[in-house]
Amino acid sequence: MIKTPCPICNEQMRDHDEKEIEKCLWEFVRESKNPVVYASRKKTICPICEKEMLDHNTSETRQCVKQFVDDVKNLELEKED
Ligand SMILES: [Zn+2]
Ligand SMILES: [Zn+2]
16 A cells, blocks of 8 residues: 655545556656656655665565555556456
């Protein structure tokens, strides 16, 4: 389950519409893969383990991003019921 607000826009993931989810999700994925580039602009807090993305090693990043993508997909499924 996602407990934290969106790491990109700071709104609750549940308050996103489909377009916003897609935008934030892919921005998060992109930033996570280049944490050094994006860290100079702002801190990104991992929505899964709540550490800074910069404090992740490569395999942690991969795991957290995958988990976040899965959780967001589950959120969308729940909404449709
Ligand atoms: Zn967002
Ligand atoms: Zn994490």
